[in-house]
Amino acid sequence: MDKVLAYIEGHKKDFLDRFCDLLRVQSTSAQSDHRADVRKAAEMTLGFLKQAGIKGQVMETAGHPAVVADSGDGPGKAKALIYGHYDVQPEGDLKLWHSPPFEPTIRDGAVYARGSADDKGQMLTHVFAAEAWMKTHGKLPVRVKYLIEGEEEVGSPSLPDFIKQHKERLACDYVALSDTSQLKAGVPAITYGTRGLVYMEVFLYGPKQNLHSGSFGGTIANPANVLAAMIASMKDAKHRVTIPGFYDDVARLSDKEKKALGELPFDEKEYLAELGSPAAVGEEGFTTNERRWVRPTLEVNGIIGGYTGEGASTVIPAQASAKVSMRLVPNQHAEKIRDAFEAYVGKVCPPTVRLEIKRHGAADAYMIPLDSPGIAAAARAVEKGFGKKPVFMREGGSLPILPMFKQVLGADSLLMGFCMPTCNAHGPNEFFHVHDFEAGIRTAAHFLAEIAA
Amino acid sequence: MDKVLAYIEGHKKDFLDRFCDLLRVQSTSAQSDHRADVRKAAEMTLGFLKQAGIKGQVMETAGHPAVVADSGDGPGKAKALIYGHYDVQPEGDLKLWHSPPFEPTIRDGAVYARGSADDKGQMLTHVFAAEAWMKTHGKLPVRVKYLIEGEEEVGSPSLPDFIKQHKERLACDYVALSDTSQLKAGVPAITYGTRGLVYMEVFLYGPKQNLHSGSFGGTIANPANVLAAMIASMKDAKHRVTIPGFYDDVARLSDKEKKALGELPFDEKEYLAELGSPAAVGEEGFTTNERRWVRPTLEVNGIIGGYTGEGASTVIPAQASAKVSMRLVPNQHAEKIRDAFEAYVGKVCPPTVRLEIKRHGAADAYMIPLDSPGIAAAARAVEKGFGKKPVFMREGGSLPILPMFKQVLGADSLLMGFCMPTCNAHGPNEFFHVHDFEAGIRTAAHFLAEIAA
Numbered sequence: 001m002d003k004v005l006a007y008i009e010g011h012k013k014d015f016l017d018r019f020c021d022l023l024r025v026q027s028t029s030a031q032s033d034h035r036a037d038v039r040k041a042a043e044m045t046l047g048f049l050k051q052a053g054i055k056g057q058v059m060e061t062a063g064h065p066a067v068v069a070d071s072g073d074g075p076g077k078a079k080a081l082i083y084g085h086y087d088v089q090p091e092g093d094l095k096l097w098h099s100p101p102f103e104p105t106i107r108d109g110a111v112y113a114r115g116s117a118d119d120k121g122q123m124l125t126h127v128f129a130a131e132a133w134m135k136t137h138g139k140l141p142v143r144v145k146y147l148i149e150g151e152e153e154v155g156s157p158s159l160p161d162f163i164k165q166h167k168e169r170l171a172c173d174y175v176a177l178s179d180t181s182q183l184k185a186g187v188p189a190i191t192y193g194t195r196g197l198v199y200m201e202v203f204l205y206g207p208k209q210n211l212h213s214g215s216f217g218g219t220i221a222n223p224a225n226v227l228a229a230m231i232a233s234m235k236d237a238k239h240r241v242t243i244p245g246f247y248d249d250v251a252r253l254s255d256k257e258k259k260a261l262g263e264l265p266f267d268e269k270e271y272l273a274e275l276g277s278p279a280a281v282g283e284e285g286f287t288t289n290e291r292r293w294v295r296p297t298l299e300v301n302g303i304i305g306g307y308t309g310e311g312a313s314t315v316i317p318a319q320a321s322a323k324v325s326m327r328l329v330p331n332q333h334a335e336k337i338r339d340a341f342e343a344y345v346g347k348v349c350p351p352t353v354r355l356e357i358k359r360h361g362a363a364d365a366y367m368i369p370l371d372s373p374g375i376a377a378a379a380r381a382v383e384k385g386f387g388k389k390p391v392f393m394r395e396g397g398s399l400p401i402l403p404m405f406k407q408v409l410g411a412d413s414l415l416m417g418f419c420m421p422t423c424n425a426h427g428p429n430e431f432f433h434v435h436d437f438e439a440g441i442r443t444a445a446h447f448l449a450e451i452a453a
Numbered sequence: 454m455d456k457v458l459a460y461i462e463g464h465k466k467d468f469l470d471r472f473c474d475l476l477r478v479q480s481t482s483a484q485s486d487h488r489a490d491v492r493k494a495a496e497m498t499l500g501f502l503k504q505a506g507i508k509g510q511v512m513e514t515a516g517h518p519a520v521v522a523d524s525g526d527g528p529g530k531a532k533a534l535i536y537g538h539y540d541v542q543p544e545g546d547l548k549l550w551h552s553p554p555f556e557p558t559i560r561d562g563a564v565y566a567r568g569s570a571d572d573k574g575q576m577l578t579h580v581f582a583a584e585a586w587m588k589t590h591g592k593l594p595v596r597v598k599y600l601i602e603g604e605e606e607v608g609s610p611s612l613p614d615f616i617k618q619h620k621e622r623l624a625c626d627y628v629a630l631s632d633t634s635q636l637k638a639g640v641p642a643i644t645y646g647t648r649g650l651v652y653m654e655v656f657l658y659g660p661k662q663n664l665h666s667g668s669f670g671g672t673i674a675n676p677a678n679v680l681a682a683m684i685a686s687m688k689d690a691k692h693r694v695t696i697p698g699f700y701d702d703v704a705r706l707s708d709k710e711k712k713a714l715g716e717l718p719f720d721e722k723e724y725l726a727e728l729g730s731p732a733a734v735g736e737e738g739f740t741t742n743e744r745r746w747v748r749p750t751l752e753v754n755g756i757i758g759g760y761t762g763e764g765a766s767t768v769i770p771a772q773a774s775a776k777v778s779m780r781l782v783p784n785q786h787a788e789k790i791r792d793a794f795e796a797y798v799g800k801v802c803p804p805t806v807r808l809e810i811k812r813h814g815a816a817d818a819y820m821i822p823l824d825s826p827g828i829a830a831a832a833r834a835v836e837k838g839f840g841k842k843p844v845f846m847r848e849g850g851s852l853p854i855l856p857m858f859k860q861v862l863g864a865d866s867l868l869m870g871f872c873m874p875t876c877n878a879h880g881p882n883e884f885f886h887v888h889d890f891e892a893g894i895r896t897a898a899h900f901l902a903e904i905a906a
Contacts, residue, residue: 030764208729214850276661397667
């Protein structure tokens with residue numbers, strides 16, 4: 001192991017340089033004009049694996065390509081399938097970035113760029129750890145496979161079919177990934193549960209085009225007013241979602257887990273200060289960590305309609321639309337919630353506007369039993385990589401692929417998170433601390449040894 | 454008069470060409486990068502007046518310049534002050550225009566361009582009518598002044614001070630303008646009332662930047678959800694505005710006027726088909742024409758927040774904002790309603806977000822007594838220009854300048870509308886029929902003779 005760690009130490013700068021190379025590729029999977037960039041990121045990722053001495057290829061899916069690699073030969077299970085993704089979220093409002101999202105910049109010991117934490121940097125820790133093993137030992141301590149995809153940020157629509165199709169080739173005991181975070185600075189974590197997601201878009205159409213709001217205001221339905229009313233009706237005064245059946249299948253939090261979550265180091269004032277939000281607010285009867293990890297919720301992710309430029313324009317919008325997503329928890333069913341959402345929206349939408357609903361991603365929540373031997377191996381690796389025992393927590397975000405891995409490959413997933421929870425994933429100024437990137441590579445290297453044991 | 458009409462007939466093409474020249478100038482008063490274009494439109498308008506032989510100048514205001522001209526000399530009242538505006542609304546979504554908004558295109562006998570109806574084309578009818586008189590008689594039948602401004606589409610913020618400052622220079626018995634419409638095709642109209650306007654913008658700020666909606670969803674207030682709830686609360690199930698005091702001063706519709714409005718030719722099916730709206734809906738207990746002319750209302754003119762690009766991005770928006778305007782009727786007071794709106798928004802906004810309110814325009818409604826001699830003169834002019842008696846109607850849009858003219862100059866306003874009510878003012882594909890442009894010039898020419906009588 002010493003040789004491996006020495007290799008990592010000796011190649012820190014080189015690893016960081018290659019990480020930055022990948023960050024320069026604008027692999028935004030949601031935006032069709034970046035299709036070629038997404039492929040470029042896949043090819044660069046495969047290049048890094050090949051440089052490590054791992055054989056693999058860029059494989060086609062129904063959507064963006066996936067990188068598949070294997071440290072072994074022929075059929076047979078790997079001990080672990082390393083999963084990650086090279087695609088990124090849209091950069092959003094450029095004016096809010098302090099440095100360009102696709103020109104990685106190092107400030108205060110952190111790499112700032114879209115995808116630095118989610119997930120290019122975290123994914124690469126496993127690739128570089130493999131390189132350290134291969135270059136010092138000529139092989140990994142255990143057979144490992146790799147699946148690095150390009151559609152995670154749009155809900156991995158093509159991956160279920162791809163995995164089913166390549167089930168044997170991807171066969172493994174565990175899936176291992178780093179796409180979650182530490183609990184907070186200096187508190188590394190193993191995440192044992194993620195929320196599910198149903199992401200919908202609602203379009204309301206009123207008059208055939210924007211109308212003069214003076215000449216016609218008051219006589220026909222305004223799609224923006226109607227949309228606001230529909231959205232407002234989706235939550236009650238106790239911040240509970242009002243969609244019928246929404247809470248029917250929600251798993252009750254056990255007293256034991258409630259106690260454990262309550263004992264995690266957490267400072268609500270610090271949390272709010274970091275987010276810049278004036279107050280903690282959410283479903284009545286639950287703590288902030290319960291609200292983000294074990295309770296479902298509904299959020300507007302985007303809304304637009306009418307004139308949104310400078311100054312005042314007196315129009316009745318011809319249309320208004322909102323992107324609305326719901327985070328789900330065990331044992332909610334994504335498809336059932338999607339149907340409930342569609343039924344609800346159809347019911348509350350008045351006949352004075354025309355309704356269209358578009359489905360984006362849908363995925364169930366995921367949980368791994370805390371007594372899994374894989375969890376123990378991952379925890380030992382984190383402890384050695386970071387020099388500190390990890391805590392066990394849940395994550396409010398979604399990894400749609402996890403329940404699918406369980407279902408198709410029969411494998412549970414081990415979530416080792418290296419970045420900060422406030423790393424601005426999906427927002428402006430996303431970052432990944434360089435020291436966490438390095439500790440992550442060490443952890444990934446230890447993990448190969450620990451999971452082999 | 455025959456010579457005047459012959460001149461108009463002989464110069465139809467030339468008038469249309471010059472009209473199109475003015476339409477090519479992108480004089481969007483709301484957008485600061487078109488400041489120079491706004492001035493260019495003022496200078497071109499003055500050029501047309503000079504070409505007619507009317508002396509005038511481009512005068513500075515606190516904002517965009519105004520064109521002031523006078524057919525007479527020295528002090529003294531004019532019989533009429535012709536008012537109009539050369540500024541236009543923003544073009545909105547370019548994709549919805551069938552031809553570019555600032556490249557006038559003639560299709561099916563109509564000029565399509567932003568500002569063709571509102572108000573460049575209608576305003577020019579008066580300029581070209583003056584030219585016809587001047588070129589055939591060397592003078593107008595009566596002293597007329599001109600005030601053509603460049604801030605009407607942003608609520609004429611600088612004009613009140615400008616008018617107060619130049620009260621003597623603008624002194625007149627009546628203001629005359631063409632910035633309203635016919636009732637429908639083939640039904641020319643005199644408009645005797647306009648609604649007022651209070652235009653506000655509400656900004657809600659949540660977290661300091663967009664957040665990952667998975668990691669944090671359910672724990673803090675989402676500005677887009679909060680905004681939707683605030684907007685939804687502004688109207689009740691009967692489509693009445695819920696802001697306390699909103700209806701306190703609303704003038705009751707007299708039985709006589711209600712009857713007259715009810716007798717106007719109006720086909721609701723046709724109205725909805727023209728607008729492309731699925732249904733007529735509005736305040737309970739009122740007809741469609743009452744809802745748009747004699748009842749106040751509240752409309753969202755624009756709303757935006759979070760991710761509004763292609764596909765799905767899972768963010769909690771850092772901010773959300775809405776442009777909300779209210780149309781007012783006699784005897785509501787714009788400032789009182791603005792205060793009531795601000796008080797209401799301040800009250801319903803929860804402390805979990807930060808609130809900012811921006812004020813845009815505010816103007817009272819306006820009514821001219823139907824028995825005014827000026828109304829009779831305008832009606833005779835329309836009848837001669839269009840070959841058909843006009844109907845008397847109200848208008849749902851606002852002309853903030855009218856109550857100001859009444860207050861500062863003591864003059865009532867005569868509203869002769871030449872365009873279609875469905876001319877797409879403020880929306881895409883705004884148009885003005887060429888035959889209505891020509892009938893408008895004839896009407897404006899007759900008006901000079903009739904108001905002189």
